[in-house]
Amino acid sequence: MSLRIGKATIAMENAVTVSAFAAVGGKKEGEGPYGSRFDYIDTDDYFGQKSFELAESAMQGLALQNLIEKRKIEPAELSMIIGGDLLDQCIGTSFGISDFNIPFFGIYGACSTISEGLSMASLLTDSGASKICAAITSSHFCTAERQYRFPLEYGGQRTPTSQWTATASGAMTVELGSEPPFVRAVTVGTIVDKGITDANNMGAAMAPAAYSTISRFFADMGYSPENFDAIVTGDLGNVGSRLLCELFDRDGVNIREKHLDCGRMIFDQNGQDVHAGGSGCGCAASMLCGYFLPEIRAGRLKNILFAATGALLSPTSSQQGMSIPAISHLAWISNERGE
Amino acid sequence: MSLRIGKATIAMENAVTVSAFAAVGGKKEGEGPYGSRFDYIDTDDYFGQKSFELAESAMQGLALQNLIEKRKIEPAELSMIIGGDLLDQCIGTSFGISDFNIPFFGIYGACSTISEGLSMASLLTDSGASKICAAITSSHFCTAERQYRFPLEYGGQRTPTSQWTATASGAMTVELGSEPPFVRAVTVGTIVDKGITDANNMGAAMAPAAYSTISRFFADMGYSPENFDAIVTGDLGNVGSRLLCELFDRDGVNIREKHLDCGRMIFDQNGQDVHAGGSGCGCAASMLCGYFLPEIRAGRLKNILFAATGALLSPTSSQQGMSIPAISHLAWISNERGE
Numbered sequence: 232m233s234l235r236i237g238k239a240t241i242a243m244e245n246a247v248t249v250s251a252f253a254a255v256g257g258k259k260e261g262e263g264p265y266g267s268r269f270d271y272i273d274t275d276d277y278f279g280q281k282s283f284e285l286a287e288s289a290m291q292g293l294a295l296q297n298l299i300e301k302r303k304i305e306p307a308e309l310s311m312i313i314g315g316d317l318l319d320q321c322i323g324t325s326f327g328i329s330d331f332n333i334p335f336f337g338i339y340g341a342c343s344t345i346s347e348g349l350s351m352a353s354l355l356t357d358s359g360a361s362k363i364c365a366a367i368t369s370s371h372f373c374t375a376e377r378q379y380r381f382p383l384e385y386g387g388q389r390t391p392t393s394q395w396t397a398t399a400s401g402a403m404t405v406e407l408g409s410e411p412p413f414v415r416a417v418t419v420g421t422i423v424d425k426g427i428t429d430a431n432n433m434g435a436a437m438a439p440a441a442y443s444t445i446s447r448f449f450a451d452m453g454y455s456p457e458n459f460d461a462i463v464t465g466d467l468g469n470v471g472s473r474l475l476c477e478l479f480d481r482d483g484v485n486i487r488e489k490h491l492d493c494g495r496m497i498f499d500q501n502g503q504d505v506h507a508g509g510s511g512c513g514c515a516a517s518m519l520c521g522y523f524l525p526e527i528r529a530g531r532l533k534n535i536l537f538a539a540t541g542a543l544l545s546p547t548s549s550q551q552g553m554s555i556p557a558i559s560h561l562a563w564i565s566n567e568r569g570e
Numbered sequence: 571m572s573l574r575i576g577k578a579t580i581a582m583e584n585a586v587t588v589s590a591f592a593a594v595g596g597k598k599e600g601e602g603p604y605g606s607r608f609d610y611i612d613t614d615d616y617f618g619q620k621s622f623e624l625a626e627s628a629m630q631g632l633a634l635q636n637l638i639e640k641r642k643i644e645p646a647e648l649s650m651i652i653g654g655d656l657l658d659q660c661i662g663t664s665f666g667i668s669d670f671n672i673p674f675f676g677i678y679g680a681c682s683t684i685s686e687g688l689s690m691a692s693l694l695t696d697s698g699a700s701k702i703c704a705a706i707t708s709s710h711f712c713t714a715e716r717q718y719r720f721p722l723e724y725g726g727q728r729t730p731t732s733q734w735t736a737t738a739s740g741a742m743t744v745e746l747g748s749e750p751p752f753v754r755a756v757t758v759g760t761i762v763d764k765g766i767t768d769a770n771n772m773g774a775a776m777a778p779a780a781y782s783t784i785s786r787f788f789a790d791m792g793y794s795p796e797n798f799d800a801i802v803t804g805d806l807g808n809v810g811s812r813l814l815c816e817l818f819d820r821d822g823v824n825i826r827e828k829h830l831d832c833g834r835m836i837f838d839q840n841g842q843d844v845h846a847g848g849s850g851c852g853c854a855a856s857m858l859c860g861y862f863l864p865e866i867r868a869g870r871l872k873n874i875l876f877a878a879t880g881a882l883l884s885p886t887s888s889q890q891g892m893s894i895p896a897i898s899h900l901a902w903i904s905n906e907r908g909e
Contacts, residue, residue, distance in 0.1 A: 233699040235649070239673040241699045282890055310574070311758050319658040320884035321678045325761060325895045334578040334758035335897065336686060337882070339660045339678040347675060351690070358697030360572040360580045378886075419650050419673035422664060543676070545659035547717075551621055556664045558674065 233357050237451025239444075242416040243357045246568050248408035249349075250363070253297035254521035255290050256513075257372065257398030263498045268521035269399075270297045276373065276398050283373035284322065291316070291327030291369040294400035298365060302404050306331045309404070311355070313348045314367035315339045316512055317396075318378060323369050333365070341541030342437075342466050343420065344368040345401055345516035346560035349537075350417035352405035353562065362406060369400035370511025379430070379546055392432040394468045394510035397497055401516025403524065411566045412527040418448040418561040422543065430549045434471025434494075434507060437540035440557035441467060442478040445538055448561050449484075456489045460532045463523060464559075465515030465539030466494035468508030493518035493539075515539035524564070533566045572696050576790025578783075581755040582696045585907050587747035588688075589702070592636035593860035594629050595852075596711065596737030602837045607860035608738075609636045615712065615737050622712035623661065630655070630666030630708040633739035637704060641743050645670045648743070650694070652687045653706035654678050655851055656735075657717060662708050672704070680880030681776075681805050682759065683707040684740055684855035685899035688876075689756035691744035692901065701745060708739035709850025718769070718885055731771040733807045733849035736836055740855025742863065750905045751866040757787040757900040761882065769888045773810025773833075773846060776879035779896035780806060781817040784877055787900050788823075795828045799871045802862060803898075804854030804878030805833035807847030832857035832878075854878035863903070872905045 234242045254269045261272030271293060278289040291314075299306055312331070315338040316323035324337065340347035348366030355361040373383055375396035381387040405414070423443045427436040441464050449455055456462060467475055472492045479486045493515045494508035519537060526532040538561040544553070573581045593608045600611030610632060617628040630653075638645055651670070654677040655662035663676065679686035687705030694700040712722055714735035720726040744753070762782050766775040780803050788794055795801060806814055811831045818825045832854045833847035858876060865871040877900040883892070 233697050235699060235701065239650075284886060284890060311578075315678055317659075318884065319886060320656075320680065320882060322882070322884045322887045322892075325882040326887070326892065329761040329763050329895050332760055334760050336690065336758060336899075337678040337897070339654055339676040341659065351675065354694060354697065354699045358572050358693065358699070360574060360693045360697070362574065419675060421671055421673050422668040424668050543659060543661070543664040545657065545661045547623060547658060548661045548665070551623060553661075553665065556668050558676070560675075 233354060239447050240416055240418045240451035243353060243414060245357050245407055246409060247353045247356050247414045248406060248410060249412045249524055250404045250406050250408055251298055251302035252403040252520035252524045253294050253301055254517040255294040255400045256517055260397055260399050260497060265497060265522050283371055287323040287369055287371035287374050288327035291323055291367060291400045294402040295328055295331060295367055298402040298404060306333060309333045309363050309365050310361040311336060312365045312367060313338055313351050315344050316369050317341060317375055340558060341543055342510060342512050342515060343539045343541030343558050343560050344512045345519060346539035346562060349562050350560050353414040353417055356405050356407060364405045365402055367402040368512040368516045370396050370513035372396045372398045375511060389506055390431040392470050392507050394433060394494060394507045395505035396511035397509045397514035399513030399517035401520035403520055412524050412564050413568050415563045415565045415569055418444050420444045420558040420560045422556045422558050424554050424556040426554045428554050430544060433510060433542045434468040435474055436542050436555035437557040438467055438471040438474035440559040441475050441538050441540045444559040444561045445536060456486045459489060459534045459536055461491050461535040462486050462489045463535055463537045464492045466510035467492045467540060468494040470507050527564055527566050530566050535564050537562050537564055572693060578786050579755055579757045579790035582692060582753060584696050584746055585748060586692045586695050586744060586753045587749060588751045588863055589743045589745050589747055590637055590641035591742040591859035591863045592633050592640055593856040594633040594739045595856055599736055599738050599836060604836060604861050622710055626662040626708055626710035626713050627666035630662055630706060630739045633741040634667055634670060634706055637741040637743060645672060647702060648672045648704050649700040649702050650675060651704045651706060652677055652690050654683050655708050656680060656714055679897060680882055681849060681851050682878045682880030682897050682899050683851045684858060685876060685878035685901060688901050689899050692753040692756055695744050695746060703744045704741060706741040707851040707855045709735050709852035711735045711737045714850060728845055729770045731809050731846050733772060733833060733846045734844035735850035736848045736853035738852030738856035740859035742859055751863050751903050752907050754902045754904045754908055757783050759783045759897040759899045761895045761897050763893050763895040765893045767893050769883060772849060772881045773807040774813060775881050775894035776896040777806055777810040777813035779898040780814050780877050780879045783898040783900045784875060795825045798828060798873045798875055800830050800874040801825050801828045802874055802876045803831045805849035806831045806879060807833040809846050866903055866905050869905050874903050876901050876903055
């Protein structure tokens with residue numbers, strides 16, 4: 232039985248492991264600094280489909296297929312899949328995974344989805360409700376632009392604070408086991424809304440949510456940044472990352488040496504024109520599955536906090552002048568099982 | 571620790587109870603056969619707001635407020651909230667619950683959301699990950715019409731198979747306890763896609779998903795319809811309900827005497843012009859929280875299967891000619907704790 236610690240943190244009782252992980256990406260992601268870490272890179276971002284929406288679903292199906300092969304199981308051996316994406320009604324996931332015929336819990340956490348999925352998968356694995364659970368998500372630059380901003384053909388100008396939605400998918404299996412990476416605890420995020428209304432400045436909207444959840448974890452567990460090799464956020468980008476560090480400064484806590492942001496890592500910020508960085512569910516998910524989890528398994532990283540952040544706006548809420556609520560879920564992922 | 575039985579069914583190890591429940595609805599729902607069962611009925615469906623989207627959020631906030639008062643707790647005593655809705659990016663929930671400052675897992679299951687939320691809440695309660703968990707959802711006729719079909723001002727003609735999205739919200743608290751209703755087991759749904767492409771015939775798209783999950787539960791647990799007072803679906807409506815019974819007929823299983831559908835119950839099908847019945851996340855949720863759970867608590871119903879169904883389409887997927895994937899999650903809710 233999971234042990235609830237403090238307001239929002241739940242520690243695992245059993246050895247919950249991320250037993251396999253797969254990352255799939257588009258052309259630009261393949262050309263980025265971590266391009267070699269992806270299991271598959273598509274050449275034209277269509278993934279053999281005729282629409283961008285179908286491409287996103289195909290990409291997610293490909294990530295799941297890669298995951299199943301790397302875990303060396305048949306699809307039917309998965310107890311359940313937990314997943315979602317940015318598209319209206321999460322169609323990227325529904326159409327991406329339906330052919331696998333696995334019990335499915337759909338989730339929506341915007342770009343925090345992979346943190347939310349990993350958290351839920353860990354909790355359901357720890358309790359015995361699931362034997363092998365897959366967590367999955369995706370994002371696609373072209374579907375996100377069409378839905379949230381403008382169709383690509385419009386050629387809209389991007390603002391300096393805007394971020395580039397990654398065309399990527401990440402998937403992992405969670406189960407009880409004896410090999411790292413282990414999920415040691417999760418912190419369930421609370422919605423934070425600081426009144427930011429600029430839909431081209433997601434980093435500023437999401438930084439307070441990351442701060443809320445990470446500081447909640449420290450308070451609940453009695454840890455500080457010194458206990459971790461890295462404090463990883465999902466897609467705060469340049470603007471949000473600076474804000475996050477400043478929010479911790481106010482508490483006299485310096486996270487600058489430990490903080491990494493997937494949105495700042497996935498693209499080459501000099502050579503690839505992405506303004507404030509990468510974003511999207513697939514950004515954090517592919518960096519987690521392609522880079523961080525392998526590093527922890529290899530022992531090059533011992534303990535990280537992984538806190539993807541999501542902006543819970545919609546085009547409708549933005550057009551109606553509403554602010555941008557944000558949320559961040561956190562998982563403590565470790566090379567060691569712990570006591 | 572939860573006991574996994576069969577492919578997709580998880581039985582509770584502990585006495586998981588639905589300790590409180592609240593239902594809020596709009597004017598038409600208040601005039602329906604179960605209008606007196608709602609905790610609050612709004613007079614003009616605006617819930618004091620200036621847009622329908624804000625109205626839906628306000629309605630969900632009101633359901634949560636009613637729930638908290640009926641459970642006689644402070645908001646901060648909730649361990650977490652699990653919720654979602656039909657709106658793009660689930661803004662009904664994000665804006666509806668953010669003021670309560672509770673750890674939140676966002677889910678997306680279309681009109682199966684309340685079944686999914688109740689299932690997850692039960693699993694996380696059974697394991698000790700949550701002490702008092704709220705599950706919540708909503709739908710609003712005017713936001714759903716604008717998003718999925720036409721703005722109301724357009725005055726579009728409705729087809730005979732179309733259903734009327736209920737303006738309603740349901741919320742409940744799940745925790746360990748000794749008083750009924752008890753959640754005895756849940757079955758996690760699998761996406762079913764039989765190729766239906768008519769977005770005005772959701773019942774036909776969803777019936778196979780309900781059949782899949784309910785028959786999975788019977789197979790996993792070794793039960794049959796005789797073991798239950800009622801087999802309740804969410805919003806199959808007249809068309810989908812008939813199809814569900816016919817699908818069971820093929821197996822030689824007669825569910826006609828036990829089958830109830832919230833979509834056929836919530837409106838007066840003679841006096842209220844709703845064509846094939848009610849629909850929407852709020853339809854099943856408000857009927858569960860306003861009618862079925864009180865009936866089970868009072869002992870007038872002993873054992874029911876509650877299987878809300880969701881159509882996982884989006885306007886984009888429909889416009890691109892895609893079929894309608896559907897899913898149904900199931901909870902066995904009982905007046906008795908069991909062995």
